[in-house]
Amino acid sequence: MKQIYVGTMNMDTRVKIKDLCKVYISNTGANVLALKTISVEFSSTGMVFLIGKNGSGKSTLLNLIGALDKPTSGNVMINDIDISRQNRQNREQYRRDMVAYVLSNHALLYELNVRGNLELPLVVEGVSNKLERQKRVQEIINQFDLSEFSDRNINELSSGQLQRIAVARALIKDSSILLCDEPSENLDEESTIKIFSTLKELSKDKLIIVVTHEKELAENYGDRIIELDQGKIIRDDVRLNKNTPILEKDNIELKTRFSIFRILKYFKLFMKKQLIMMMIIVGLFSLVLTFFGNFYALSKYDSSDALVATLQMNDDYVIPVTEYVHTARFLGDEMLYFGVFPFQEGLPSEIRDRLSHAVNDRATILSSYYLKKNFQDFIDYHVSIGPPYSFSPYISTIFTDVIIVDDFSQLHLNLLYGTMPSEVNEVLIYDYMAFNLLQTEALDFVEMENLVDYTLIDRDTQMEMRISGIIGTNYESYSYTESGNYNDYPFETFHLARYQSIYASPEFLLQLEAENMYFSFNEIIFSSNLSETMSEENNFRKFRMVDSLSMYNFIGASLDHNSGILLSKHQFASLIGVDPLEVDADLVNSYVIDGMFRYLLIDESIRKASRSSVQVSVIGVYESDGLDPFVIDCLYGENMDHITLNAMFRMNYLMLGTNWYVNSKLLEELEWPYLPRSFFLENPDYEVYGFAENTPYTVLIDKANGYVSSIKNYGLNYAYLSFGLLAVLLTVYVFSYHKKHSYKIAVISMQGGNYGHVTIMITAQLIILTTLAFLISIFPILRRIELLNRDLAKNLPYEIFFFSMNVVDFLLIFGISILVVSIGMLFMFIYFRSKQPIEMMKEIM
Secondary structure, three states, rough: EEEOOOOOOOOOOEEEEEEEEEEEEEEOOOOOEEEEEEEEEEEOOOOEEEOOOOOHHHHHHHHOOOOOOOOOOOEEEEOEEHHHHHOOHHHHHHHHOOOOOOOOOOOOOOOEEEEHHHHHHHHOOOOOOHHHHHHHHHHHHHHHOOOHHOOHEEEOOOOHHHHHHHHHHHHHHOOOOOEOOOOOOOOHHHHHHHHHHHHHHHOOOOEEEEEEEOHHHHHHOOOOEEEOOOOEEEEEEEOOOOOOOEEEEEOOOOOEEEEEEEHHHHHHHHHHHHHHHHHHHHHHHHHHHHHHHHHHHHHHOHHHHHHHHHHHHHHHHHHHEEEEEEEEEOOOEEEEEEEEEOOOOOHHHHHHHHHHHOOOOOEEEEEEEEEEEHHHHHOOOOOOOOOOOOOOOOOOEEEEEEOOOOOHHHOOOEEEEEEEOOOOOOOEEEHHHHHHHHOOOOOOOOOOHHHHEEEOOOOOOOOOOEEEEEEEEHHHHHHHHHHOOOOHHHHHHHHHHHEEEEEEEEHHHHHHHOOOOOOEEEEEEEEEOOOOOOOOOOOOOOOEEEEEOOOEEEOOOOOOOOEEEEEEEEHHHHHHHHHHHOOHHHHHHHHEEEEEEEEEEEEOOEEEEEEEEEEEEEEEOOOOOOOOOOOEEEEEEOOOOOOOOOOOOEEEEEEOOHHHHHHHHHHHOOOOOOOOOHHHOOOOOOEEEEEEEOHHHHHHHHHHHHHHHHHHHHHHHHHHHHHHHHHHHHHHOOOHHHHHHHHHHHHHHHHHOOHHHHHHHHHHHHHHHHHHHHHHHHHHHHHHHHHHHHHOOOOOOOOOOOOOHHHHHHHHHHHHHHHHHHHHHHHHHHHHHOOOHHHHHHHHO
């Protein structure tokens, strides 16, 4: 093989290929020799084209240089290192750091959009700075004119666009070698020239090897052309750099100078003696826009939007989120169940991570853990069956959970008193719980603000909770529920349950975990085989949970149970009314004791603490030195599922920000999925896990959804009608305006005036009128929606904003109005633009 050198070039060799062979095994089992003992060298820069027929070995050679494949024999030397003989890790590093590719099938990921695909090499390369990645992606988008579809999905693009993206992705990282396999495939001529001009410029600093069937491209751009045939190099042509063709546009257009002064003069001319007419037009426009705005608000009703509006009006920034499973199951041909079920199991970190992924990490996720501490744990007050105060018939004397906040500066809550926590043991409580604390009358003060800086100390474990601040709520709205039970007022109960939480730092959770084995209960009543009741004067308020009996020295026999109550000798003596010295094995064995203890169970269906009771047997009496009248030991095993210990994961909360547009987008991703039964019948193995916000507002909105949806349909029909009226009115006005002022337009045109300037002036005037009408219509639109919402919510426990209008909605209405004006002006511009001045004059005369 003879090499032809045309001119000279720097052969600072970077890639050396020696005796390279590649044998493939075909589908029939035969050996196919793709490359036959090839030896060739490449410099560190320049643009090299590999040409030849299909099957000549071009792509095979390219893949071997890029370490995408390994040779059967021979060597691929990169800077004197045989990359073909390196281990997998070194070859990966070579591809990551030194090589970039443009493969013939573009190799883009359909799971990512255009930006994501362009960013991928930077992620693989380890560019951790997000701003740097975004900057480099934007630079390559601008360089390749990809802005118009930079946020689209890959499956929405043409093959030519995909090829451009593939080339852009290859150039986004600063590699030493660029390997391109048919990069011009599916590209038009203009895109091809632009891309190859870019590659040609880059080849001054790096080695670019291009596989192509287009010999013309090779001739125009190549510094070197290597032709292969049947796995061998048959031509190696090194040439001088050629000037690449450049698309030139040599057209010169005459342009009339833009003059603000001239347009202002036109404006003044066209406004003379038009004030009264303009006022009438503005009034008429505003009336129609008011109708349109109100009906539009009705037509756009959406339960998610209603929730967002309600949360926003109530300043509710912390939303509980429930995991759900949407599933269908079949037994033979019979469907067992389908739909949405609350699902709360798994490690908290797993749930939190999934929830973060569900909202794309755009919001902070707060995890909550069971606290379950009664007021009686902190103050000298006993929670009886009937609370001594009448504000709420529900159990509001227990803190149900602790919500862990990493950064209180980002917590958006309305503090009535105090400050955000700054110390380990400081917490925030709701005013609802502060009120209930004061109602026990066990504290020395009556004003809620006096609770700030007050420290609640667990009398058994000495755990401290210092109240640094009190969160304001609207709990007073539920005073009408003073009688009855929580089943009578499910929505109110569900809402009040959220106010039983506290907010604390992660360090507080560690403090809580340290005394996790204590379980608070309400009261306990013992009975035995020898008497119906035993001593009722006990102050027991906690179980100390144990998992082994090896530490106890039992008196008498112990029952063979894996769970149950353990009494000390002194506690046993107190119950039966004898001196502890009289307690012996015979006395203990003569008693069979059961404990009926009442505790506060957190009902997951309403998130509220409710009373419950369970009977647990005394399984042993052990030696003791003294009486502990407050804490009883309990073996925690089977049949104790009703006990939920402190510091166990409970649920997650979504902490919203102050941007309610962003909040609405977040909450849309947490909707319950409503799918028809037919879907499950067609997809019997379907199952998906997800998340949904879980507030009482959601329940009420869902209950009213049918009725409000009928109003939506009503509003939709009239929205169409009012929009049509608006379009007709604006169009008629545009036509009549031109008709009325056509003489002026004709005269100006005959004098050599530019009709474009006139059109700008008329458009500006119409936009001003439309803007004034729009601004006037805002108040009546909002007022009418407010009255409608108030009427719909008058029988509900709190105000729900079913219909709402936000800034985006008003901008949409304004934009529609301007669009109609612009379309009308466009038609008028085209119509009058085609007429000569004398022709316009003849129409008027």
